[in-house]
Each structure stands twice: as C-alpha cells, then as structure tokens.
Amino acid sequence: MPLRCISSEGDELSFEHDADSWAALRERNSRERHLRFTCCAAVVILKTSSLGTRYFAHQARGGCDTAPETQEHLRAKTIICKALKDAGWIATPEHRMTDADGVCIADVLGKRVADAQKGIAFEVQWSPQLSEITKARTDRYTVHGLRSLWLMKRPMPLNSKDVPVARLVSTDDGFDVYIPSEALVRGAEYMSSREIADLDASWRRCGTLADFVRGAVEGRFRFGIASEFDIRVTVGGVANWCYACGAESQPATWIVLDLGHLNPDFPNIFVEIHELGEVEGSLADRILETINARLPNIGNYRLAHRKPKESSATYLANVCRCGAFLSRSYIPHPSDKDRVLLEFGLNTGPGELKPFYEVLDRWNFIDPANPPSKRMLGMHGFGIPRFTFSQLQASTSAADGPLGKVRHTSYSDAEADQGNVRRGGATVRKPMFVSFTRETSI
Ligand SMILES: [Zn+2]
Numbered sequence: 001m002p003l004r005c006i007s008s009e010g011d012e013l014s015f016e017h018d019a020d021s022w023a024a025l026r027e028r029n030s031r032e033r034h035l036r037f038t039c040c041a042a043v044v045i046l047k048t049s050s051l052g053t054r055y056f057a058h059q060a061r062g063g064c065d066t067a068p069e070t071q072e073h074l075r076a077k078t079i080i081c082k083a084l085k086d087a088g089w090i091a092t093p094e095h096r097m098t099d100a101d102g103v104c105i106a107d108v109l110g111k112r113v114a115d116a117q118k119g120i121a122f123e124v125q126w127s128p129q130l131s132e133i134t135k136a137r138t139d140r141y142t143v144h145g146l147r148s149l150w151l152m153k154r155p156m157p158l159n160s161k162d163v164p165v166a167r168l169v170s171t172d173d174g175f176d177v178y179i180p181s182e183a184l185v186r187g188a189e190y191m192s193s194r195e196i197a198d199l200d201a202s203w204r205r206c207g208t209l210a211d212f213v214r215g216a217v218e219g220r221f222r223f224g225i226a227s228e229f230d231i232r233v234t235v236g237g238v239a240n241w242c243y244a245c246g247a248e249s250q251p252a253t254w255i256v257l258d259l260g261h262l263n264p265d266f267p268n269i270f271v272e273i274h275e276l277g278e279v280e281g282s283l284a285d286r287i288l289e290t291i292n293a294r295l296p297n298i299g300n301y302r303l304a305h306r307k308p309k310e311s312s313a314t315y316l317a318n319v320c321r322c323g324a325f326l327s328r329s330y331i332p333h334p335s336d337k338d339r340v341l342l343e344f345g346l347n348t349g350p351g352e353l354k355p356f357y358e359v360l361d362r363w364n365f366i367d368p369a370n371p372p373s374k375r376m377l378g379m380h381g382f383g384i385p386r387f388t389f390s391q392l393q394a395s396t397s398a399a400d401g402p403l404g405k406v407r408h409t410s411y412s413d414a415e416a417d418q419g420n421v422r423r424g425g426a427t428v429r430k431p432m433f434v435s436f437t438r439e440t441s442i
Pocket residue numbers: 037039040041042058064065066
C-alpha cells in the first residue's frame with residue numbers, strides 16, 4: 001500500500017494530492033493506465049483509507065514481495081512526507097535499496113537536497129519488533145549512508161545512541177511522539193512492562209509527529225549532554241533572623257541547577273547548601289563566588305566554611321555580618337515556605353558539571369517554545385524529599401539593594417505574607433521554575 005508510484009513523467013506521490021487532484025488522477029489512470037509500481041507489474045489503483053490517507057494499491061497482489069501496511073503505518077508515513085516537504089526537504093516514500101542481502105525498503109527517505117549523499121531513513125514500526133532486528137536494520141541503512149530514525153508503537157531499544165527510537169502514539173488527528181523520561185532512562189531495568197508503557201510516568205511528549213520530524217531535520221533531536229551550555233542557578237532560602245545581633249536575615253538553604261535549553265531532557269539538580277560546600281571543582285567555586293557577591297545584600301548572610309565548637313569538621317554555613325553563623329541543625333528542611341533569593345546564569349560544560357551530576361546520557365528534543373517540565377534529582381542522582389513550591393516567590397528581582405523591611409517573627413507570619421518580601425517599589429516576579437511540580441525521586 002504505497003504512497004508512491006511512477007509514470008513516464010516521474011514519481012507520483014499520493015501525499016501531494018488534495019481530493020480534487022486525486023479524483024482527477026484516478027480518472028486519468030483508469031483511462032490511460034499510466035501509473036506503475038517499482039516493486040512489481042501489478043495494476044495500480046487509487047484508494048483512500050478509513051483514516052483519510054490517500055494511497056496507491058495493488059489491484060491484485062500476485063507475486064509482489066512488499067508487505068501489506070496498516071492504516072496507521074500509511075498515515076504516519078504520509079505525515080512524515082508532508083512534514084519533510086514543509087521543512088524544504090525531499091521526501092521519498094518506499095525508498096528501495098539493493099545490497100548483498102537483497103532489497104530493503106526505507107519507509108521514507110528524507111534528504112535535504114535531491115543529490116545529497118546522506119539522508120535520514122524514517123521507519124514507522126507499528127507491530128512489535130525485537131531490539132536486535134531494529135539494530136540490524138539500522139546497521140543496514142548505515143551502510144547505505146543513511147541515519148535512521150525509528151518511530152514505534154512499542155519502542156525497542158529504549159535509549160540507544162546508535163539506534164534512535166521514539167514512541168508513536170495515535171491521536172484523533174494523527175500521532176504524538178514521546179521519548180523516555182528521566183524515570184525510564186534511569187529505571188527501565190527495574191520496571192515492569194506496564195510501568196515502562198505508562199505514558200504519563202515514563203515518557204515525555206515532544207509534540208506531534210510533524211513537530212518531531214521538523215525538529216529532527218533541524219538537528220534538535222540529539223543524544224547526550226551539550227558540549228557547552230548555559231545553566232540557570234536558583235538559590236533558595238528562608239526568612240530568619242540572626243540569634244546574635246537580631247538582624248533580619250534570609251539564609252540560603254539550597255540551590256537548583258537547571259541545565260538549560262540545550263539539555264531539556266536532563267533533570268534539574270537539587271543541592272543543599274552544606275552539600276555545595278562538599279563539592280569540589282571550579283563550577284562549585286564559581287557558584288559560591290556569585291552567591292557571595294549578592295547574598296549579603298539580600299539575606300544579610302554570606303556563605304563560608306565554619307567549624308562548630310562541638311565538631312572537628314567544617315561545613316558551608318550562612319555567616320552573619322556580625323560573625324555569628326547559622327548552624328546546620330537550625331536550617332529547616334526544604335518546604336514550600338522557602339523563597340527564591342537569587343537567580344543567575346553561568347556558562348559551563350560536562351566536565352565542570354561532573355562533580356554535581358554523573359551524566360546519564362539520553363536523547364533530548366530541543367524545543368525552546370515547548371520545554372518539558374523537569375524532574376528534580378539530588379546530587380549524583382539521589383532522590384530528594386517531596387516538596388512543592390506553589391507559594392514560592394522571588395524576593396529579589398530588580399536589584400540587589402539593601403534588605404527591605406521584612407516583618408516576620410515566625411513561619412506562620414511568613415505564610416500569611418504568602419512568602420512575599422515587601423521591598424520599596426520592587427516588583428516581585430515569579431521565577432520560571434516555580435511552576436514545576438517537584439516529584440519524589442525515583
Ligand atoms: Zn508490488
């Protein structure tokens with residue numbers, strides 16, 4: 001059931017037709033019999049599937065070796081062809097290649113220009129297929145100079161650099177594409193097949209099939225972490241006061257690293273302040289420097305290593321202007337009463353990030369207009385306590401001016417204030433990541 005046949009005038013592509021031109025082509029073919037297949041000598045007839053896909057059918061299959069296709073397979077191929085065409089690429093459905101093993105047919109060959117040496121073989125797999133078969137077919141296309149992109153109802157393998165596979169899910173008007181989420185990338189071997197299939201828990205939507213094809217040809221479907229990228233650092237804290245001098249203060253209690261728009265499918269990394277003090281390397285140093293350049297004006301504290309009297313170990317603590325420091329045991333657990341004290345960006349790369357996060361590579365779909373909601377992980381992939389930041393608001397946005405008049409004598413007061421810090425004239429802006437729901441670890 002192909003989307004392509006030929007005549008003496010060249011390729012005839014069903015996806016380029018509308019209802020009127022399709023009817024005209026059918027009439028002409030029944031009159032002149034000018035259309036033929038590349039696979040066999042069967043008579044070509046023009047059909048429209050129950051899903052509305054236009055295609056060419058063998059009047060009688062006879063000895064033809066091409067496999068019959070499901071309606072979904074035809075529809076997906078048609079969407080891929082149209083998306084390639086819309087992106088300015090050349091789409092060739094049922095592209096036949098011959099090698100020592102005989103003939104193989106790529107569902108859709110996409111090329112940037114007609115005479116390009118390389119291309120992408122888009123393969124739609126609606127019936128289950130073993131990983132080994134997917135790998136073998138991918139290797140075969142590689143020999144023909146093609147990269148492969150598998151779009152499967154039941155993806156196998158799940159997260160392989162060599163064999164790119166995404167999941168295809170039927171919708172009312174086509175398909176959506178999903179890739180494995182953090183939960184699946186980390187936990188597939190411990191999950192049941194039901195959990196692996198769970199769309200909400202284990203997969204991340206990348207838009208429609210047409211959106212995904214466009215992203216793929218624009219190089220936005222990528223494996224692994226970017227070689228250089230901007231991270232966003234958010235510093236959270238609580239309202240407090242210095243026990244020694246009584247100054248109102250906002251100690252920093254945690255930071256979150258967002259790995260930025262080039263790494264959309266990597267989780268955010270949650271680091272408690274005392275953990276930050278234990279991380280070695282230039283990224284931790286730069287984060288600490290940046291915090292200390294601004295935190296004193298916001299929270300009355302700076303971060304420094306301190307040794308409690310009763311202990312031999314030092315740790316990173318919030319230190320007041322008066323010299324007193326906030327002991328680790330007085331820092332409350334992260335909660336939705338916390339507030340954002342600072343946000344800043346830093347340019348970094350995988351090497352510098354490593355002391356915070358051992359990268360577990362995966363496929364990323366980069367689409368800045370539709371970023372996925374991110375999971376949050378503790379350092380080195382450990383879990384963090386479940387907490388949400390529905391009330392969290394930035395206390396600093398316009399400038400790092402002196403600490404404004406903040407009245408809080410207890411957390412219930414802070415709650416009544418809804419976490420807002422009243423600062424003269426400053427607009428209190430909701431930071432971007434507040435809308436994330438932070439789930440428990442996996
Ligand atoms: Zn045939």
